[in-house]
Amino acid sequence: MSTKFSKEDLKNPDQVTKTLRQGFVWTTTHSKIVITAVIAFVVIGAGASLMGYLSNKKEVATQEKYFSLEKSYTEKKRGFEEAARAEMMAATSKDKKGAPAFDPSKKASGDMQKDFGTLITGFEALINEAPKTVAGQMAALNLSDIYLSYKKYDEAAEALNKVEAGLNKSDLTSGLVWMQMGNVMADKGDCKGAIEKWNVITASKAFNFAHDEAKLRQGLCYETLNDSAKAEQLYTEVSNTADTQNTDSISSREAAKYLRLLKAKKNL
DSSP states (O other), rough: OOOOOOOOTTTTHHHHHHHHHHHHHHHHHHHHHHHHHHHHHHTHHHHHHHHHHHHHHHHHOOOOHHHHHHHHHHHHHHHHHHHHHHHHHHOOSSSSGGGGOOOOGGGGSSOOHHHHHHHHHHHHHHHHOOSHHHHHHHHHHHHHHHHHTTOOHHHHHHHHHHGGGGGGOHHHHHHHHHHHHHHHHHHHHHHHHHHHHHHHHHHHHGGGHHHHHHHHHHHHHHHHHOOHHHHHHHHHHHTHHHHHOOOOOHHHHHHHHHHHHHHHHHOO
């Protein structure tokens, strides 16, 4: 997502604030910038690491249930996404005869129970059965994504809260859950609570992969709380990551953009 401002826009502080808020919503609802990549890593590495601590049959069976649900969820979600793309291409194609075929029956209906009801039941059952396992935690992540896509923030928070007691500060999946908990709180308008969850991320070396993303989101929340000084500090830290670590991450680029906007806003 790119955000551009004209000189006229910058003359209007309310417009800048509105655009920053839109950027914040985009950032929090597209949590898969971190989650998709790292869940892929967790799943790929599962064969090498899971059997080390999944030592009993119940734990193994729980993992099997999760991967079956995750496979079905991924396939259904991919089908809805492909249908949405086909619909968009068909609607925008100048040559209607050459437009790709679009089957309306494959679209998401917009009714959560109709679209994902069986999977929701499956994920909920797994979470209730084994909330302190990696399988339960990953089920909560997927279930919260479903709820977030239908703007059911309380339900998303409830799913994640059920597995919080089993989290630890050295496990990748735990880090993803804490990140998502912050996302949900921010979307609900509870920036103070969100910042506390993201503090767990930034305080642990094990979650170094998500430090910049968590700080960026904290900065956006501090802006919402009218603490521009703290927001500027966090944006600066994240934007400097590209220089100190010789990387060019999405988070560092976004932080540099928000830092420029914040300074422009302060100078109005």
